[in-house]
Amino acid sequence: MSAQNTGPGPILDVRDLRTQFFTDAGVVRAVDGVTFTVDAGETVGIVGESGSGKSVTALSLMRLLDEPSRIVGGEVRFRGADVLAMSEDELRAIRGDGIAMVFQDPMTSLNPVLRIARQLVEIMQAHGRFDGEQARARAISLLGRMGITAPQRAIRSYPHQFSGGMRQRVMLAMGFANEPALLIADEPTTALDVTIQAQILDLMVELNRDFGAAIILISHALGVIASVCRRVLVMYAGEVVEEGPTEQVLASPRHPYTWALINAVPRIDRHLPGTRRLTTIEGAPPDPLAMPSGCRFAARCPFRISKCDEHPPLDEVAPGRKARCWVTKGNEALPQASPPPPTTATIRPKSEKSATEPLLSVRGLVKHFPLRRDGLFAPRKVVHAVDGVDLDVEAGETVGLVGESGCGKSTFARLVVRIHEPTAGRIRFAGHDIAQASASAIRPLRRRLQMVFQDPYASLNPRMRVAEILSEPLRFHGLTGTSAETTARVDELLVSVGLNPKMATRFPHEFSGGQRQRISIARALALNPDFIVADEPISSLDVNIQAQVINLLVDLQEKFQLTYLFIAHDLAVVRHICDRLVVFYLGKVVEIAPAEDLFMRPLHPYTRYLISAVPIPDADAERRRKRLPLVGEPPSAVDPPSGCRFRTRCPIAQDICADVPPPLTPHRTGHLAACHFAGQF
């Protein structure tokens, strides 16, 4: 079939592609002269931050763009035929047949009111490859191939009955249904947990090998690209700025933007204790409505020279390697990165074990969420979100909570700041019991206990100016008397998070995601808290902005002696900034350890799987290490397994694991694990 078409020349040849958005404010050159090729069976990654034009490039290849975006120039040849010149009918014949596409969000990519079977079968029927019965049989076998258990039953389900990971498997089944020559995957794992991401990435590698389909993988994460793609394109401000074999590009980039991308990401396999700051580049991508005439990266580039006022071409710097940079024109390597010095030159005081009580002490914390009854007289079921957690946090510590989504880490955070009321258990904060305390009893403590939320778009009131957002807590708690004092404090807060005080009169929508997260942090800081709970504060941000926010959090901690409870699904980040880590699984803590110890010598099998699932932005390292495949997905928290909750996915589970829940016991200093066979995996 089509996949066998491995004739001479590339199957996809893109030349000088230009896609523009015709907005009211002006023309945005989203894709501005992109040229690349993909050979049959090849794996190519496109990496870049949001707005770099990588997704628009992908959509342009299949002409799937909606108004007001239009392809205004260039050529896209698929197996020699010009896609941009095709009629609607010719185009339809290619879509889903020669070229298939998998999108970012599996939760919204499947039609919620149609059964899986129908959605899988129609793509095969639409191209006349299989009739109804054949298509159905093939759909079932594809689902099985994608690792979905009981595919005969699964095919009769509706999308909402599937988890995100399973839906992405369905999308992949759909993608491979007609054995396309090219699969375009646009951020296919961004919305998934790291363990599920590892499964999907492995699956893509296998499918590339078995079906021989070429893959274009689009991602903002270099680690994801490194684990699948042989070649990578780096996009910035609508242009390709670097292209080359993945391992070479990652090991020794030839464009300062690639260099910055690589250095902004903490690496899970490599960490120097004591360095908590990351290398960042200042500023933001250029205004797409007014691109600079010279190099588009020059304004942020640490290596810029006077020649950068001219727009550099994408030239070959070495065989198979191209870069759009004057500095590396002669194939010069860029220097090793060193993180910038902290703004305040204080050494972080090592939190000495004091005899006094820890700042936060949690014992036997339980939170059950009741579900709606199935029927009028059916028993009420509950979600065991947090099921008996003990944890102490010392003043000045940074404690990280990690685990897959649904493991209870966010619920735990919300219990600690008493957004939720615990079902049972004790929470002592600064010597006060707050687990069952009334709202008015907690209020004075709220000053000392603040929270930063995940989504900077949803957590700031769009109708309030920044000044109002920041002054509201000040006035509510009576921290500032006069309005002059309030204004002064608001200015001070904005400066401390690296924003200009003049921005106080603006509304949240006038800021970028990273700036909004800075405002959220400023709001949390307004009351001079001791303790900040940060629930995935960086997960919705681009890598460079992530690094900036991490550096800010680290600086603020040193400046104000803050204690952090830091929730993240990115283990590399957590390792980078946390002193101690707590691993959650299905409402229980399975391991607590100092960060270094946990990564060097994990005791619980689940922790080992989690660490192993994190992709490393280094093609060499990716190839050398053997990834441990954690199979399946977490069981339902409504009806958790007896005994050890991890036993259903654990390779070393024994009979005892089903009968006796393993207690959380110390194995080394400060290193606790809840496993009957700790360290034996």
Add this chain to the structure above:
Amino acid sequence: MPQYILSRLVLLFVMALLATLVIFLLANMVPGDPVLAQLGDLAASNKEFVAEWRAKWGLDLPLWQRYLIFLQQLSHGDLGISIASQRPVLQDVRDFAPATLELASVSFALSLIVGIPLGIMAAVRRDSWIDHLARLISLIGVSSPTFWLAFILLAVFYGGLQIAPGPGRIDSIGLPPPSVTGLYLLDSALAGDWATFRDAAAHLVLPSIVLAAATLGLITRTTRASMLECMQQDYVRVARAKGLRSRRIVIGHILPNALIPIVTLGGLAYANLLTGAVLTETIFSWPGLGRYTFRSAVSLDFPAIMGITLIVAVVYLIINLVIDVSYALLDPRVVR
């Protein structure tokens, strides 16, 4: 699914019982004395006569007793005797309801058959002439007052062009078809009397257009908005990436999602058509429930008011049940 429907039915029964209580209390607590409204001034000044009259209609009993009697009668299908017409309320309703049911149903069908396709076309061909037409129609439909629209249509098609018949359900010289359901279209078709069928249908044209106007406008507008919203969804882009024909994408992928909000609107609109036809019925001399209700209200005919209100309440409850069930059929996420 059966369990879902069962639980909805139990709920419906409880709500209906609650409705009887509310209706009973409301009817008995409005200021105004039915005795004075029904009897002439002379008779009302005769104390003995008034007392006898009160006893006859049970108005001298305590409130709770009257409620229990009301419920007991209700369980036999007895809605009481209308004070004004001196006939069982159920009998009155049986006479007047079919006219309204026929008019409302035809209007409802008209607004769905025109409104949904128009809304779909308007959304698919956004900013084309058909979109502008759809917007104009919904604007006129929603914003023109019933009486104005009725008079214009009557003046043009009945008075001026003389191509539409006048008010009433059939020509004054014609005879209604033998009554089976009370719906003239159905009854005449059952009797094979096609002349009467044509006559009844012709008489329905203007009033149903007038009655449907607002609903049609709403349905067109909602369909268009709902379609446009669903078109933005990721699964539509996925469907395009699969290489499906656009007709199939619209009908097979977008429409099933876009219909979900229209079900709610449609159900409530039908209930509104059934109960809100007073003005249209009056203008077109339509012998329906709306006019009967109006008459009962001005004469404080409590048994009639209670009976009709109860029927309306039950109709609303049943329509809500239908909405809930269709919701569950359209959207698999509703029932687990």
